[in-house]
Amino acid sequence: MKKVTERLKRHAEHGKRWVIAVPTLWLMLFFALPFLIVLKIAFAESAIAIPPYTQLLTMADDAFDLHVYFGNFIFLTEDALYLTAYLNSLKMAAISTFLCLLIGYPMAYHIARAKPSTQTVLLLLILLPSWTSFLIRIYAWIGILKSNGILNNTLMWLGVVDQPLAILNTNVAVYIGIVYAYLPFMILPLYANLVKHDHSLIEASQDLGARWLQSFWRITFPLSRNGIIAGCMLVFIPVVGEYVIPELLGGTNSIVIGKVLWQEFFNNRDWPLASSLALIMLLLLMLPIHFFRKYQEKEWEEGK
């Protein structure tokens, strides 16, 4: 009996490690392993085979033969298409992050200032749309934005325009779609930050002679910096690789990295080139991801 309890105790101490083991295993299985596969393919040559690339390691004449190919990366620099795609993606991500911040900040601010009971309702309204399928919501925008869609019909009925506006299949439609889809990711971290602010700081600022706008710029805004960074990164990082929205709402001439990746992978069946494209994108995002992590940690510590 004593032995059993001792054993259980030892297990309890091991328990801590087991708790960490689960997410570690998860990350290994669904992040590290796929990443290694992509890494492997990026350094292979395209081939007409199943799978459609050469092996890194081959056995020939009882000896291992390591075959590393850098051609994909060189090719990426030779064709201007890829550079354009990267730059377009970064620009698209930057502009939509800025738009999300512009629209999301006032929303987050007012939710954080509302009565606690109202706050719950407003947050629910922010989250509610994401309960329906992402794809369906983006499709719905086609119905709204097309030439005989809801928006154009309304504008023409009101007499604002004579001709339907060509919004669908332009960059404007892409921005509308992205801002719509990613706005909650901006609002939630901003709200989480703003709701913690001590209102007496604003009163102190007013007491010392500052009007509302001055108090906002000199007190509220600087104190919400960590929330702004978190929100911006949560929007920026996924938007760089966004494929669905530019594909559905954008024109054929909108070249972004997500679409190019798709084309290389499925249309050209050039898996190695697609993998190296993805790898470079990841490298580009390392910097903002690093930033995000740093400020997230700060936010955590301050929240303690």
Added chain:
Amino acid sequence: MIEPSLSRDGVDGHFLQIRSIVKTYDDVVAVNDVSLDIAKGDIFALLGASGSGKSTLLRMLAGFETPNSGKIILDGEDIVSLAPYRRPINMMFQSYALFPHMTVEQNIAYGLKQDRMPKAMIADKVVQMLRLVHMEKYAKRKPEQLSGGQRQRVALARSLAKSPKLLLLDEPMGALDKKLRNRMQLEVVDIIESVGVTCVMVTHDQEEAMTMANRIAIMEEGSIVQSGTPRDIYEAPNSLQAAEFIGSMNLFRGAITVDAQDHAVIDSDEINNQLYVSYGVTTAIEDKHVVFAVRPEKTLISRDQPQGEYNWCRGVVHDIAYLGGHSVYHIRLNNGKILYSFMVNSDRFADQPTWEEQVYVYWSDDSGLVLRP
């Protein structure tokens, strides 16, 4: 007799005049028809329990709340309609509300920058304020790197930097531990007096109010119960509420039997002997019910029966609380009533009455007070 000057200090010589202020939230009356006059240079304490309306009154002075009716006249100007940022009033917040992303210097300079004061002048003023609160060494620190007492000094410096006409203190010692509190109370008063600013503070701590303020108003349920100097309020409370709020009191309910010009005699069921006060009470004929009150430190304990027929009673020692400087004796009378009496421990090991010993409690004729129930 010299008439009070009719200069800047308003018509009747008061610097800050609060006139019939009423503030209600929905159906709840937070401040009910409060009028107060505060002289220039006063340190005025609003003393009350939480929910008494003292904080609401302070916030109306700062401009964070608007009264439903009434006037607040500061230095001859009605400020009720002025926004907080336009009022020549600064406040030290209970939590200090220091801006966490700014250094001590920047915190103090904040209000001066709002006034668009030239940079060189701001720098001079900040140095002057830092010296005033003895914080020169900490100019570049952030608030989180300071101790509680240091934060308070910075908050005080920030609220004095703009040389306000009126300084407001919201529970100034609320965030400090007891030992630091006693030291800071005197230090804050020194600083305020050296600047000479008129000050209104809010506190629930009577000791703090009496230490720091030269005038006190007791608030209860949105109304002023009594205002006056700390001594007035302690020694001559004008009502049962005021008497019970500050310090402790022995109370006897009774009725007036003799009411002369220079004395009054009260009969009470709660004590064997009659009670005597050496001043006339001028009772209304229809209501002779009063409460006789005497403070514990004004009563004496003896083993021998006192002379005379008034103001003494017999009991046994029920409990003794030894507090070092003095002891609080709980004396149980025959009818079960407990009286409190302080005994100063002037001798280190004196022969004092002990538990269950029979003793007499007595007090002089001018110690007692007659209050309306």
